[in-house]
Structure formats: C-alpha cells, structure tokens
Amino acid sequence: MPLVSFDHKAFLKTLTTRPGVYRMLDNSGEVLYVGKARDLRKRVGSYFTRSLNRRIQSMVSKIDAIEVTVTHTEAEALILENNLIKRHKPRYNVLLRDDKSYPYIFLSDEAFSRLAFHRGSKKAKGRYFGPYPNAGSVRETLQILQKLFPVRQCEDSFYRNRSRPCLQYQIKRCTAPCVDLVTPEAYAKDVDDAMLFLEGKAGQVIDSLVSRMEQASEKLEFEQAARYRDQIAALRRIQERQYVSGEHDDLDIIACNSAGGMNCIQLFYVRSGRNLGNKVFFPRTPEESSEATIVSAFLAQHYIGKLVPQEIIVSTRPEDDEVLENVLSEQAGRQLRIRSNVRGDRARWLKMAMQNAKLALDSRLASKSGMEQRLDNLQTALGLEELPGRMECFDISHTGGELTVASCVVFDRNGPLKSDYRRFNIEGITPGDDYAAMDQALNRRYTRIMNGEGKLPDILFIDGGKGQLSAAAQVLDELAVTGVFLVGVAKGVSRKPGMEQLFLFGSDAPIILPADSPALHLIQQIRDEAHRFAITGHRQRRERRRNTSLLDEIPGIGPIRRQRLLKQFGGLQGISRAGVEEMAKVEGISLQLATQIYEAFHGEE
Structure with a gap:
C-alpha cells in the first residue's frame, strides 16, 4: 500500500458516482495525471487499492490533491479529458507529441483555379483534399498533378502581375491563364480532371481522356491525341501505385508496436481508394502501458476535434472503444467504425502497418x-x-x-x-x-x-x-x-x-x-x-520435418516420381497401403523401386 499524505478516504466519501474527469496534482500544483470515469468514486478509489503496479504506486505517492469535473455523459468526459491532456501534458499520461495540423491540397474557387499546399484553418473558398500524412506526400501529389493536368500552382501575387508566360508554360506544366493563352472552358476541363483524380476517381479521368484522344484522332489532331495518350499512360502507372484494391471508402489503419521501453504507432491513410502514405509516431508513454491503452490514447488525441474517416482499423482493440466510436461518430455526423478483427484486403493492410511499426521501432532503437x-x-x-x-x-x-x-x-x-x-x-x-x-x-x-x-x-x-x-x-x-x-x-x-x-x-x-x-x-x-x-x-x-516424408529418403525417388505416386494413391497413407505390384504400375516406378518403397514403409520381411 503506497504511503501518501493525501486523505483519500475522506475525499472518496464526498465524491460523486456520476461520470466526469479527475486531475491528480502534486504538492506544487502540477498535474500528474488526467483521467475520465463513468463512475468517479469507483474509478478514483481504485488507485488506493493494494494491487497496484509500480508506475501507479509512484504516481499515487505524489498526490497532494485531486480535482474533479462532473459531466453529463462519459462521452463528454472523454472530450474534456483529451483537451486537458493536451493543455497540461501530464507526465503519467500517454502523450502524442506530434500534434500539428495535417496538410491538405487546396483547390481555389475562382475562374482560373489554383492548386496549392495548405495547412491550418480552412477559411478560403474552395475545396480541400486530404488530410495527407505529411508535407512530403502533398508536394509529391502536387508534382504529379502538375505533370498530368496543367493547372496553375503559382501564388496569386505572381499570377496577377504577369505580362508574359513563365517557365512552367515553356515546359508544358501550365497553360498560362495569366496571359489568356487558354480558354476558361479548356482550363475548366483540366481542373475537373484534377479534382476527379484527387477524389480517387482516376478511372473516370482515364475514360474521359480516352474519349478525347479518339476525337482528336478523328479530327487528325495527332499532336493533341499523343498528349492525351501520354496522360493516360502516366495515370495508369500512378493508379497502379496508389490504388487500394476494391476499396472506395476513407479509412485509416493504425498499428502499435512496443519493445525496449519504447512504443511506435504507424498510421496509414486510404482516401477514396488511394493510399496516401503513412506517418509514424513515437508517443511518450508511462511504464507498463498496454498497447490497448496506447491505442486508446492515440485515437482520442489524434481524432477528437479533427476530420475522421469512415472506418479505423487497429492492431489492438482500444480501451473504451464504444465511447470512442460514439464520440467520433457524433463529431463526424455519421457512423464511424473502429475494427480490429478484419479479413481479406483489410487484414493485409493491417499486417503491412504492423510490419512498418516494427521496422520503425527497430530503427529507432538501433539509432x-x-x-x-x-x-x-x-x-x-x-x-x-x-x-x-x-x-x-x-x-x-x-x-x-x-x-x-x-x-x-x-x-x-x-x-x-x-x-x-x-x-x-x-x-x-x-x-x-x-x-x-x-x-x-x-x-x-x-x-x-x-x-x-x-x-x-x-x-x-x-x-x-x-x-x-x-x-x-x-x-x-x-x-x-x-x-x-x-x-x-x-x-x-x-x-x-x-x-x-x-x-x-x-x-x-x-x-x-x-x-x-x-x-x-x-x-x-x-x-x-x-x-x-x-x-x-x-x-x-x-x-x-512436417514437409519431409519417407519418400524423400528413398534413393531414386525424385520430385516427378514422388508427385506421380502421391497423385496415384492420394497421399502417403494410400502409398503405405499399396502393394508392390500396384506401385510398379505407376509410370517410372520399376519393380525393384516399388519393392524399396514398400520396405521403407513396412520394413524388410
């Protein structure tokens, strides 16, 4: 039983059984731990039992005061807990260190739309595509888009002060709307194609380009037809690399790996059937934190108050999974599922994420x-x-x-x-x-x-x-x-x-x-x-040992004869029941070899 100066018995007598959030403070007023509870009295009281691990004992021994905030529901407590953890960063909580807003691709809403990297609040009029795992993924996608669809990516100040085309026009990465070298209708087609690509509808873009290529060929516009052909080929290559078979929803795949006192979270993003890449996290975790605890803390800190996908696949079922599903579903305005028991493609993606988590952690440990x-x-x-x-x-x-x-x-x-x-x-x-x-x-x-x-x-x-x-x-x-x-x-x-x-x-x-x-x-x-x-x-x-049979030990039995015997008699058991004459009827098996096989199974008589 930990020795503490805090009079927990007197405190627990006055504590409510309603849901809420509790904050444990040391004698300097620093927040040691923030937690949520369906029943505050029962949950806080559990910290003062005898069956505590060393981490909890160490924390409890430092408690000087406990503050509570009562909420209407456990879901409200989860949201408040997440906000308090981010504000106070308590040493005994699992902390997600990388809390930056995620980058997006922004397509402005104007006559000659602009594609751009965006991070932060979404105040400007237009469409936002993402989120992407990191800035590198956004820049790579913007480079691909620039090669495929000549939509401008220059700053508005640069665009509005041009008197002649820039280098991007010369290398066919832009159609120079700044100096009216492209009609609004033609430019809008490129914008529509880029939008479909970002929505994961590359197949529709390819179909449209094929139709345009055929029309250009019929009009004997072979140079334009060749450009469409090159676009189609490039799109197919990109589609092969980014497309996730049979999937059209938005989902995230989360894998946790723990070793050597460190923990790693791998997060893979799939948006509209496109694999947008992955991001790695190394959260600060207290001793003896289970993977279920780490995944639960990650989901709350990473998704509450942010955009969420339709489905989240996890390597370990998180604690309070039902509460998390309810909170995130209400936040998204639609049903969200958190799943760990998956099959088919999802199982393969999860395995990939788990392998990446292990490799990243091994690399970190070996740094x-x-x-x-x-x-x-x-x-x-x-x-x-x-x-x-x-x-x-x-x-x-x-x-x-x-x-x-x-x-x-x-x-x-x-x-x-x-x-x-x-x-x-x-x-x-x-x-x-x-x-x-x-x-x-x-x-x-x-x-x-x-x-x-x-x-x-x-x-x-x-x-x-x-x-x-x-x-x-x-x-x-x-x-x-x-x-x-x-x-x-x-x-x-x-x-x-x-x-x-x-x-x-x-x-x-x-x-x-x-x-x-x-x-x-x-x-x-x-x-x-x-x-x-x-x-x-x-x-x-x-x-x-399992794949080795008696046949492998018999001289003269190679792969072909072995296969013929197994097919003829339906397996080793059938061979063991066969007589010498029956085996000798199999192509390639002489009477002498059949005798050797029989003796190998039955011994010399």
Missing part, C-alpha cells in the same frame, strides 16, 4: 544516439571499465524437448549485427534439458571463435538465472575463454517486463534496474531478439 545512451548507462549499471563494443545473447527454443534450436544474436555499438547471428540445431541430448542444449551451443560457438572464426564479445548475456550462468561459465572455462563479462537475465518473480533480475558471474545478489533504465531497455531488446531468433529457427525446423 546511434539511442545506442550510445543505452551503452553508457549499461557500462555504469554493470560497473564495466569501458564501453562495451560487442554483446552476444543465447536462447533455447523447443516444443516438448523436440527439435531444439539455440540462437546466438550479436549487437555492437550500432545495434543488431545480423550478419553475425547464428543458430544451432541441438542433437544428442535428453529432450527438454536446456542446460545441455546451452552447453552444446556455447561449445560449438566458442570453439570456432577460439579457432579464429569470429570475435569474442565483451558481454555474454544468458537467458536464465544462476544455474544457466554457472553452466555457461564452466563452458568458457573449459575452452580457456577469458575477458568475457557474463550476465544472466532472469525474468523475476512476476515474469513481467521491467522486473528482470541480472545475475553477474561471481556475485550472489542480483541487480534489479529501474523499469525506465536505458540499460535495462537495451538488455530487454537483446534478450527479446535472441528469443525471436530461436523461435523462428525452431518453427522452420519443425516445418521442414
């Missing part, structure tokens, strides 16, 4: 500045004389002791060194004996290194406690390996990330680093990578 900070912290935490330059970690994976695989991953001062990763298929041990498996893997690895086939690490991490650490030390001692700092990484009593115990060889008491320690985050990243690499190897080995 040089991040690694330097983590290595400095690791040197201090472990009491090393100098900064480690090379680290290795071993892990074991098997299913019920079968098909055991050991992994070895390597990190240097730039992050993962994947070219030096190694796997070891473990043979000849008692199934499930992880000590023997680790012994074999370490022997094979460091025997080669001592023979000059690699470099010794500065630190060797072993996934396990004192027992695994002693076994590893014994192997290194037998191989006369010196100068390697040994660390055992045990999961701790609760087996939760952030509770790891570090056993240093020769020291009895474990080291427990703070959950927000950069050194611990680096160790977790290395340990998790070794675990991933081991599991992947084990699954591959299991898959190879």
Whole structure:
C-alpha cells in the first residue's frame, strides 16, 4: 500500500458516482495525471487499492490533491479529458507529441483555379483534399498533378502581375491563364480532371481522356491525341501505385508496436481508394502501458476535434472503444467504425502497418544516439571499465524437448549485427534439458571463435538465472575463454517486463534496474531478439520435418516420381497401403523401386 499524505478516504466519501474527469496534482500544483470515469468514486478509489503496479504506486505517492469535473455523459468526459491532456501534458499520461495540423491540397474557387499546399484553418473558398500524412506526400501529389493536368500552382501575387508566360508554360506544366493563352472552358476541363483524380476517381479521368484522344484522332489532331495518350499512360502507372484494391471508402489503419521501453504507432491513410502514405509516431508513454491503452490514447488525441474517416482499423482493440466510436461518430455526423478483427484486403493492410511499426521501432532503437545512451548507462549499471563494443545473447527454443534450436544474436555499438547471428540445431541430448542444449551451443560457438572464426564479445548475456550462468561459465572455462563479462537475465518473480533480475558471474545478489533504465531497455531488446531468433529457427525446423516424408529418403525417388505416386494413391497413407505390384504400375516406378518403397514403409520381411 503506497504511503501518501493525501486523505483519500475522506475525499472518496464526498465524491460523486456520476461520470466526469479527475486531475491528480502534486504538492506544487502540477498535474500528474488526467483521467475520465463513468463512475468517479469507483474509478478514483481504485488507485488506493493494494494491487497496484509500480508506475501507479509512484504516481499515487505524489498526490497532494485531486480535482474533479462532473459531466453529463462519459462521452463528454472523454472530450474534456483529451483537451486537458493536451493543455497540461501530464507526465503519467500517454502523450502524442506530434500534434500539428495535417496538410491538405487546396483547390481555389475562382475562374482560373489554383492548386496549392495548405495547412491550418480552412477559411478560403474552395475545396480541400486530404488530410495527407505529411508535407512530403502533398508536394509529391502536387508534382504529379502538375505533370498530368496543367493547372496553375503559382501564388496569386505572381499570377496577377504577369505580362508574359513563365517557365512552367515553356515546359508544358501550365497553360498560362495569366496571359489568356487558354480558354476558361479548356482550363475548366483540366481542373475537373484534377479534382476527379484527387477524389480517387482516376478511372473516370482515364475514360474521359480516352474519349478525347479518339476525337482528336478523328479530327487528325495527332499532336493533341499523343498528349492525351501520354496522360493516360502516366495515370495508369500512378493508379497502379496508389490504388487500394476494391476499396472506395476513407479509412485509416493504425498499428502499435512496443519493445525496449519504447512504443511506435504507424498510421496509414486510404482516401477514396488511394493510399496516401503513412506517418509514424513515437508517443511518450508511462511504464507498463498496454498497447490497448496506447491505442486508446492515440485515437482520442489524434481524432477528437479533427476530420475522421469512415472506418479505423487497429492492431489492438482500444480501451473504451464504444465511447470512442460514439464520440467520433457524433463529431463526424455519421457512423464511424473502429475494427480490429478484419479479413481479406483489410487484414493485409493491417499486417503491412504492423510490419512498418516494427521496422520503425527497430530503427529507432538501433539509432546511434539511442545506442550510445543505452551503452553508457549499461557500462555504469554493470560497473564495466569501458564501453562495451560487442554483446552476444543465447536462447533455447523447443516444443516438448523436440527439435531444439539455440540462437546466438550479436549487437555492437550500432545495434543488431545480423550478419553475425547464428543458430544451432541441438542433437544428442535428453529432450527438454536446456542446460545441455546451452552447453552444446556455447561449445560449438566458442570453439570456432577460439579457432579464429569470429570475435569474442565483451558481454555474454544468458537467458536464465544462476544455474544457466554457472553452466555457461564452466563452458568458457573449459575452452580457456577469458575477458568475457557474463550476465544472466532472469525474468523475476512476476515474469513481467521491467522486473528482470541480472545475475553477474561471481556475485550472489542480483541487480534489479529501474523499469525506465536505458540499460535495462537495451538488455530487454537483446534478450527479446535472441528469443525471436530461436523461435523462428525452431518453427522452420519443425516445418521442414512436417514437409519431409519417407519418400524423400528413398534413393531414386525424385520430385516427378514422388508427385506421380502421391497423385496415384492420394497421399502417403494410400502409398503405405499399396502393394508392390500396384506401385510398379505407376509410370517410372520399376519393380525393384516399388519393392524399396514398400520396405521403407513396412520394413524388410
């Protein structure tokens, strides 16, 4: 139970059970945390129970006062909570750091319309297309439009003071409406085409251009027909790159990935069937925040008060999903769906977003500045004389002791060194004996290194406690390996990330680093990578075993004969039931080979 000076019992007696927002303040008046509740008394009271994680205990111990605002509904509380989080930026809330308004493409409403980059309030008359994930996506689209449809993109001050065409006219990127070299009707056609393209209706534009090309050809206007032909070809190339199969709605795809004490959100935009690109976020999150909590906070901070799509696909179902759907639907004036269980195209897009989130987070974790900070912290935490330059970690994976695989991953001062990763298929041990498996893997690895086939690490991490650490030390001692700092990484009593115990060889008491320690985050990243690499190897080995049959072990049975047998008898079970004479009737199978096949399945009689 956390020791706090705040008299929570007296406060809770006066607290209402209605919905609302609560703000927890420290003794200096700084807001520690902002939260919403359907029942304020029940929700606030939950912070003063015994079953709290360390993050909540730390926050509760700092509470000096709690302020509440009662609302009519939980939806109103969600909106107020979002506004207060953005205003106060409390240290214990999930915070979305990038809160800039998103860029749009603006098409002005005038005789000779202008296409332009726009960010901010939408006061000018005209149409706004977007939002786009970033300024680069807008500029890329404007460049495409300039090549396809010669609609002016110059500033109005430049446009109104021209006496002759500019360079854009010379390179056929504009039809020079500034000096009346194009009729309003012809210019309006280009504007309409650009508008259809931005609405995701490139197919209609192509149909229209095909019709115009045919008409120009009939009139023997071959130069104009050739321009239409080039436009059509360019549009088809762009359509192939941007079109999302079978989709015409507006939707966003959100994937969350967490590792090494950091979190990443990938947001992909699909508008009118066009993939407009993606944006990456690295929100500031308190310790032990679940992905559901992070996604929930992201949805509220990113969408409340802004334009929302018709559908949002998420990798993890957010907390308070119904409240979020109701608030965002009311804001949009139409039904909005938040979905996580998707199939078909949506499942493929979600998988793509998840892969991008993992890659972005891996890149962030492996960045040089991040690694330097983590290595400095690791040197201090472990009491090393100098900064480690090379680290290795071993892990074991098997299913019920079968098909055991050991992994070895390597990190240097730039992050993962994947070219030096190694796997070891473990043979000849008692199934499930992880000590023997680790012994074999370490022997094979460091025997080669001592023979000059690699470099010794500065630190060797072993996934396990004192027992695994002693076994590893014994192997290194037998191989006369010196100068390697040994660390055992045990999961701790609760087996939760952030509770790891570090056993240093020769020291009895474990080291427990703070959950927000950069050194611990680096160790977790290395340990998790070794675990991933081991599991992947084990699954591959299991898959190879599954795909290998007795037929593959029989001399003279190649892919063609194997296929003929399987087709003729309907599979391995049918082959096992067949007699020698039946098999000999199959094309390419002699009586002698049929006998060998029979004996392989039944043994020699």
